[in-house]
Amino acid sequence: MGLLTLVEDRPTPKAVYNWRVYTAACVASWAACMIGYDSAFIGTTLALPSFVEEFGFAEMDPADLNLTKANIVSVYQAGAFFGAFGAYASSHYIGRRKSLILWVLIFIVGAGMMLGANGDRGLGLIIGGRVLAGLGVGGCSNMVPIYISELSPPAVRGRLVGIYELGWQMGGLVGFWINYGLQETMAPSHKQWIIPFAVQLIPAGCLLLGAFWMRESPRWCLSKGKREQALKDLCWIRNLPEDHPYIMEELEAIDAQVEHDRLTVGPGFWKPFLALKHRKVQYRLFLGGMLFLWQNGSGINAINYYSPTVFKSLGVTEGFLTTGIFGVVKCVLTFVWLIWLIDRLGRTKLLMYGALGGSLCMWYIAAYIKIADPANNPNPSGNLSSGGISAVFFFYLWTAFYTPSWNGTPWVINSEMYSQQTRSLGQAFAAANNWFWNFIISRFTPQMFSAMGYGVYMFFASLMLLSIPFVFFLIPETKGIPLERMDELFTxxxxxxxxxxxxxxxxxxxxxxxxxxxxxxxxxxxxxxx
Known part of the structure; x- marks a missing residue:
């Protein structure tokens, strides 16, 4: 078997890899565009001169300003943390598809609130709107990976769940570039900074409309005893007739898993919580949560939310442009990860290679800032020194290591490692873990840069190194393994x-x-x- 060979669990008809399953994954991934855009646009929006002037940032004490910015950014993650758990309840009672509709509606209400903010009303509507938007994206971040995973044939499951990550990066790309374009083409005004807030509604609207076309997860239908609907939806997704052996085998495997879960976990809303006393469930929750600790420990969200601060520490004055290029690099490399790597090279090799390369880049950047101190010793010509250029190069090289490894792979693994009865709860814990560490990083990054300077990069480099033995010894490779055999894999x-x-x-x-x-x-x- 070659290093980049797809792994099929059994002979699979070509009809299974059809446009419907890919389109369903793309439609659901509008949620990721929504999340990626929200993660990217806020940092540069807070740095727009028009926003700074309207809300009096220039007159604030630096410590108060850092606190205000941190609060605007981090309430979004706090809302997302609770939304991730709320989605467990909604998915249990109303299913994956209707849950997506519910949570995107909550997001739309929050995004609409932000449009009512101005200098006279203060930041209250923005902060309140970001809490609701956070609830919405938290719910969607739970639902979408599960939904896509449950629809996907095993051989391309990583690729299809990876579309979610691609959507995240495409949304982020728009978020990183929009304020550069507005700053270059529009005079500072209320309209200049309100446009980025309004753009949030575009991916949300696309998801809301597309959700009415999507089909419910057959696995969820079978877990609720809706066999006829499950068979109908599965045949539609696989593009095969009801009596095809592949359909009959898949239904049999799902039935067996549902029955196994009913006997070992039990039906109902609360039974999966009781399953938490089982060591195997606790162990997988630990693994899933730690993957997001290592992901956020790479420094990615410090860069996403505070990119102008990060590039200033390297001596870069054109922060908006450099941030936009960062978004392009991430988006292009996500395509590479999605099409060639995730289902061929596999999950664990990607994580280890990415962590090693990314850590080395961070150590170089820290050494440069320690020696040159570019923020306090700018080049008199106003241009980057040769050392500064090399630091920016290593920053983009870090992006090249991080993006096809830690950016989306933890979401893929968490979407596939749990049994049917505990999958929603497990993904809720995983998404909540992501948003918890996201909150910690976004809340304290300004203070970390003030107190630690170049030490911030050493901190992130050390965490990336520590993730390597964790992945090697504790995370089994999941590529090509059917969802119904994950319990066996982890034993x-x-x-x-x-x-x-x-x-x-x-x-x-x-x-x-x-x-x-x-x-x-x-x-x-x-x-x-x-």
Whole structure:
């Protein structure tokens, strides 16, 4: 098997890889565009001269200004933390698709509130609106990876869930560039800074409209006893008839998993919480949460939310333009990750390679800032020194290591590592973990740069190094493994050998099944001849 070979759990008809499953993933990923845009535009919007002037930022004490900016940014993450848990309840009772509709409506209300803000009314509407918008994106960040994962054929599940990450980066790309364009083409005014807030409504509206076309997850339908709807939706998604062997095998596997979960976890809203006492569930929650600790510990959200501050520390004066280029690099590399890497190279290799390369880049940047101190010793010519140019190069090289590894892979792993009955709760914990660490980073980044200087980059570099042994010894490779066999995968030790062992078992089982099917077909032939 080649390094970049797709892994199929069984012979799969070409019809399964059809436009419907890809389109459903794309429509659901409008939520990611919404989240990515919100994560990217706020930092540069707060730095727009028109926003600074209208809300009196120039007259504020530096400590008060840092606190105000941190509050505007971080209330969004606080709302998202609670939204991630709220989505567990909504998905249990009304399903994945209707949950998306509910949470995007909450987001739209929050985005609308922000449009009512101005200098006279103060920042209250922006802060309140960001809380509601955070609730909405928190709910969507729980629902979308689960929904796509449950619709996806195993061989391309990473790629399809990766569309969610691509949507995040495309939204971020617009968020990073929009304020550069507005600053270059529009005079400072109320309209200049309100436009970025209004653009939030575009991806939200696209998701709301597209959700009415999407189908419910067949796995959720079967878990609720809606077998007829599950069969109908599964046939539509797979583009196969009801009596096709692939459909019958998949339904049988989902049925077996649902029955297993019913016996071991139990039905109902509260039973998955009781499953938390099981060591295997606790262990996976720990693994999923730690992946997001390492992800945020890379420094990505410090850069996303405070990019002007980050580039200023490198001596860059054109922060808006440099931030825009950062967005382009991330978006292009996400395409590479999505199309060639996630389902071919796999999850764990990507995480380890990315952490090692990214850490080395961060150490270089820290050393440059320590030696040159560009923020306090600018080049008299106003241009970057050769050392500054090399630091910016290593920053973009860090982006090249981080984006196809830690940016989206933790979401993929968390969307696939839980059983049917605990998947919504597990993803709720995962998304809440992401938003918790997101909140911590966004809340304290300004203070960290003030107190630690170049030490911030050393801090992030150290965390990236520590993630490597964690992934190698504790995270099994999940590419190509059916969702219904994740429990088995996580019982195989050591983790770095689990994938190979389970793939061999699946091949043996498939050979046995082929023999049984051939014998049954021959027996049926003899009956007909008799």
């Amino acid at each position: 195989i030790k050591p983790a770095f050998k689990a994938h190979g062992v389970l793939v061999d078992r699946m091949k043996e089982n498939e050979e046995v099944n082929l023999v049984i099917r051939d014998e049954k077909a021959r027996a049926d032939e003899h009956k007909e001849m008799a």
